[in-house]
Amino acid sequence: MTSTNDHIALRVTPLSKLKRTGPLLQGPMRKLENVQFSSxxxxxxxxxxxxxxxxxxxxxxxxxxxxxxxxxxxxxxxxxxxxxxxxxxxxxxxxxxxxxxxxxxxxxxxxxxxxxxxxxxxxxxxxxxxxxxxxxxxxxxxxxxxxxxxxxxxxxxxxxxxxxxxxxxxxxxxxxxxxxxxxxxxxxxxxxxxxxxxxxxxxxxxxxxxxxxxxxxxxxxxxxxxxxxxxxxxxxxxECFLLNPDDGAKIVQHEQLFKQLVELSEALTRHFVETMEHTGVDAKHDSSFGLVFYITHLLFFSLKGIVGQTIPGRIILRTAVECYITLAYLAHHDNPTVWMQYRHYGAGQIKLAFLKRINEDDVPSFISTELLEQMANHDTWLEFQDIKLGAWADRNLRDMAKDAGEKAFYDRYYDLLSGYVHGNWSAALHSVFGQCLNPLHRFHRIPMPPRILIDDAVPDLKKICNLALDKLAQMYPPFKPRLREARPEAAAEEVVK
Ligand SMILES: [Zn+2]
Structure with missing residues (x-):
């Protein structure tokens, strides 16, 4: 089978052929001994x-x-x-x-x-x-x-x-x-x-x-x-001659998807209530719906304005990727202990943050001490709660993805998207700089104002949202609504200058 990337594949050494030494995948030319690298x-x-x-x-x-x-x-x-x-x-x-x-x-x-x-x-x-x-x-x-x-x-x-x-x-x-x-x-x-x-x-x-x-x-x-x-x-x-790499980017219109998402969220809320068995702590029910709703909310905000075509759109997508893998892992084990492990870890993190800031004058603005205290005592008085350090499932996301049969999904999204969260050079190179087109300047980088990117994270978020709904529907059937393809005429209307 051929793909549109075949011509690229011919030019590069595939991942499977790269030699691994510890944490390093060696570039094929680096293998040559006694070779000076010059440009x-x-x-x-x-x-x-x-x-x-x-x-x-x-x-x-x-x-x-x-x-x-x-x-x-x-x-x-x-x-x-x-x-x-x-x-x-x-x-x-x-x-x-x-x-x-x-x-x-x-x-x-x-x-x-x-x-x-x-x-x-x-x-x-x-x-x-x-x-x-x-x-x-x-x-x-x-x-x-x-x-x-x-x-x-x-x-x-x-x-x-x-x-x-x-x-x-x-x-x-x-x-x-x-x-x-x-x-x-x-x-x-x-x-x-x-x-x-x-x-x-x-x-x-x-x-x-x-x-x-x-x-x-x-x-x-x-x-x-x-x-x-x-x-x-x-x-x-x-002189420099600045090229905006996203020159001609068009704002992708998402009105149809937005309407679908509103209807979906309403149906999901009804389904949440219909599948509730009691009003007490139900770690599986709360966590599975909680993760799916978190993904739908991430998508909701990505549809606002131009977010899907910005750096925050990538950070949101990275979070949605982690939410889906977490959900897939939990659904794969579907074990009351694991569901509680997930919940307790989160509660412990809230308690930890609360305790750390009690005697601090300079506190973060994104969440109040009062709200933290309220959340820390949500399930039970915080004095009864342990705080678990490290990863909640005692394994990293990659291992969780493998465990849940989602390694291919992880490979598709995780590494590059993490760069946007961690502020890796890959993220800065993509989003912060334009290129000087003057060949006498060796095509160097020039900082640019925040810009709209050509590529949109929304289709990925929509896909992940549907995958998460599939997992939820398996645990709490039946639930049929999914986000559908938007009609083509709705796409790409306004050119950004
Ligand atoms: Zn220049």
């Missing part, structure tokens, strides 16, 4: 900036032809370069005559000078004096051209980036510093004749792998100042 953006791209301009400004064939002409000169003048590649920091070490051996002819062609002229905007460029001799003044769109070059090569696996990386590798080969054994003759030909020989789905990754061995951290490679200076200069001299 195309941080450790390589600025040094071949001129290549990125050539390959993004000229038609690809013309750009590659330019690279090949320069490579021939590298072969002819190995002694001039020594071990240097044609990278900005190393080119700065050459005298004018040596530099011109490689670039003077190119800078007399019809297209290369204009393509490279934006380099002159960079005052910190190490080999700027050489380019000043050979290039015309950049046009007014120079920064845009630099941004286009970065955008086109930012993805380290893109064709344009691979072309630049090929040039870097082939320069080393032209200098005679890559020696391949005789049985790898075909690999050598593929490298020489790139991109016209071999299976590109194999050739391109092997070029990229080879290029990574010529970065800072590898043998003989040093980290140059220009790798940082380039990004600093781009940041200083160009």
């Amino acid at each position: 195309w953006i941080e450790d390589a791209l600025p040094e071949v900036l001129w290549c990125t301009l050539i390959i993004t400004e000229l038609p690809r064939e013309d750009g590659l032809a330019c690279f090949r002409r320069i490579l021939r000169k590298v072969t002819e003048h190995k002694d001039v370069l020594g071990n240097r590649r044609l990278e900005h920091s190393r080119l700065a070490e050459l005298d004018a005559a040596s530099f011109d051996l490689f670039f003077a002819d190119e800078c007399k062609t019809a297209t290369v000078p204009a393509a490279l002229a934006p380099l002159l905007l960079l005052e910190d460029l190490p080999d700027r004096p050489h380019w000043l001799r050979l290039l015309p003044a950049p046009r007014s769109d120079g920064w845009d051209k630099l941004a286009d070059a970065i955008a086109g090569t930012f993805d380290h696996q893109s064709q344009a980036a691979t072309d630049c990386r090929w040039f870097k590798v082939t320069t080393v080969a032209a200098l005679g510093n890559i020696v391949l054994p005789r049985e790898m003759e075909e690999r050598r030909k593929e490298l020489n004749e790139y991109p016209d020989r071999g299976d590109m789905s194999f050739v391109r990754p092997s070029i990229r792998a080879l290029e990574m061995t010529f970065r800072p951290g590898s043998a003989g490679e040093v980290r140059t100042e220009w790798l940082n200076d380039f990004w600093q200069e781009g940041w200083r001299k160009t």
